[in-house]
Every structure is written in C-alpha cells, then in structure tokens.
Amino acid sequence: MTPIPSNDAKWPEYGIEHVTCCPVCSVQERSLLHQGLEDRIFFSAPGRWNMYRCGGCGCAYLDPRPTLETIGLAYTRYYTHTTAKPNSSEDLTGLRGFRKKLANGYRNWRYGTQYQPASIFGVLAAFLIPGARHSIDIAFRFLPRTHSRSKVLDVGFGSGEFLSYARDAGWTAVGVDIDPEVLKNGRSKGFLVRHGGIEAYADEKESFDLITISHVIEHLHDPVNTLSQAYTLLKPGGILWLATPNIDSYGHARYGRHWRGLEPPRHLVVFNPKALRKLLSDLGFQQIRLISQASATRFLFAASERIKKGIDPYDERHHVPSWRAWLAVLATIGRLDKSEIINLTCMKPETP
Ligand SMILES: [Zn+2]
Known part of the structure; x- marks a missing residue:
C-alpha cells in the first residue's frame, strides 16, 4: 500500500482567523497540544494547524482556524456514511437474513416501527446479546416511545438515516443542514428540512420534544450558541x-496527533466530558447522563492506527489488529469519561 504524500498547499490567508480565548469557557490561558496538524482523513483541506488545550476547561481548539466564510473549503471531499436500511430487500437469505429478521423484531417491539421481515424472537435475542441491542438503540438514539405526534429536530442531519428511523418510529422528524446536496436528498425523502444551523428554527421556540446534535458541535465556530439555542427550542x-x-x-x-477524532481543520473544538457537563449545566440543562458507544471505539482505534501508518483511515483492505480497541471498550465500561465519543442526554427542566 502506497503511503499518502504530505499536503503542502496552504489555506488562503484571507480565510484565517485567530482565536484569542477558549470557544467553550473564554479563558485565555492555554498550552500547545499539537503542532502542524494536517487533514489526514479526507485529504482535501489545505494547511497545517496548531491545536491548544485550554487551561480553564481542558477542551482543545484550533488557533488559527478557517473563518466561517471559508470553512467550506475543508468539506470538498467530506462525506457521510450510510448503512443498510432495515426495510431493504437485500441479504435476505442465510445468516444475514436471519439476523435482519431478529433485529427488525427488536426494532418493531422497542420503537414501534413496522419493518419486515421480522421475528418476535429478536426481542429475546436482543436481551441475550446486549452489544447488538445497544447498536440498534444508538442508531435510534434511544428514542422514547411516542403515543402522540412528538417532534424531533436533527441538527446536521447528514445522510438522513436518523430522520428515517425517527419517522418510522412515529415521530415528526425535521432537520437542518448547511450542505445543499444533503438538503436535496432530505427533501427527496419527504422530510421538512431547512438550510443553515440551528438558528434556522429560531421561530419554533419550545416546539421540540427532542433535539439531536450528533457529531456537529466540534465543527462549529460558536458551539455554545448552538447549545443555548437548543435549550430555547x-x-x-x-x-x-x-x-x-x-x-x-x-x-x-494512545494515538496523540494521529487520533481520528482530531480531524483538522474541520474539528475546531474537541470537548471533554467535564467541560461539556459544566457548559450544559450552566445553560440550564439537568439530568446529564453519559452513554456508552463501544462500536465507535472500534472504528476510531482502527482509523487512528491507519492514520499513524500514513494510510487512508477508511482503507479497510488494510487490516489492523483490534485487540487494543477491545481493551479500550472493556476499560471504558467503568470510565465513560475516557470513551472515544462523548455521547450524552440531558433534559430541559419542566419548570425553570
Ligand atoms: Zn476552556
């Protein structure tokens, strides 16, 4: 396998801004964490980037960073991954077909969907194999069962996979995204979607039973404002x-500058659980609960291992040993604050 050459192109000077304080807590004190980072994920964004760790909250952020007006340059080869749909007719023979029947049986029982083919024995299988059950629950983002027309907003809905799951589970599902192609795709599937960030729904205060923001806040110039608006909506x-x-x-x-989660320069801020908890609590949220994401651990370890070796992190022809990832999965059972992805839910209180 040929290693991918280094990218010597520069980000345009007019499209760079300096960050004078932490985008999460506004503290100015900081230390250099990584120097000269490059886009080793999609190999599309020019430039080398420095990342600092905030001396106040411990989050990491780029300085300098691309401006809001030019950040689009970093997304020319960016894509969202999709998975096979529960209703698709492929792979219905043999073991894969049997597994799909079981998975649909659990989905229909837990989320009120109507997927076919399905077997009620899937409910039993789901409780015997908690890892498989958890993967389904993560895909559905643990949607509460709904008996009325509950409404969910997905910020940065990407492939629309979650919007589809939510609609199949009986929710009114709407989305917002900055990518015109993503919007076109969402509308072709019949979803009501708007262009932009969460502010595109500023006219719908206190309208949503659920707002999901999955792998988005790290891309934002002002993540605090987005979380504050989520509270309002x-x-x-x-x-x-x-x-x-x-x-x-x-x-x-383990992987330092090669860690997949850094993704410079698309990830402008990389949070830690303590800082995110404090921020959400300061905004008024309560009942903040961390959720495990074991499958993400396996993916991030494999991708980081490939980046470290200088190859495309998505090149699955290059097999990487998975034992380290499994050790990390085991280690995070008792330490969710050390997991690869901070996945959490929190609640806006009934009374302010
Ligand atoms: Zn900070």
Missing part, C-alpha cells in the same frame, strides 16, 4: 442528545 421536559469526540479519551492518549 426544546419544550420544558424536552431531551437533548449529543455526540462529539472526547479529547480525554484513551484513543487520544
């Missing part, structure tokens, strides 16, 4: 679902 008692890479993870400790 939720109904009292509404739930926020968040997922974002964890700078305090075992993976970052």
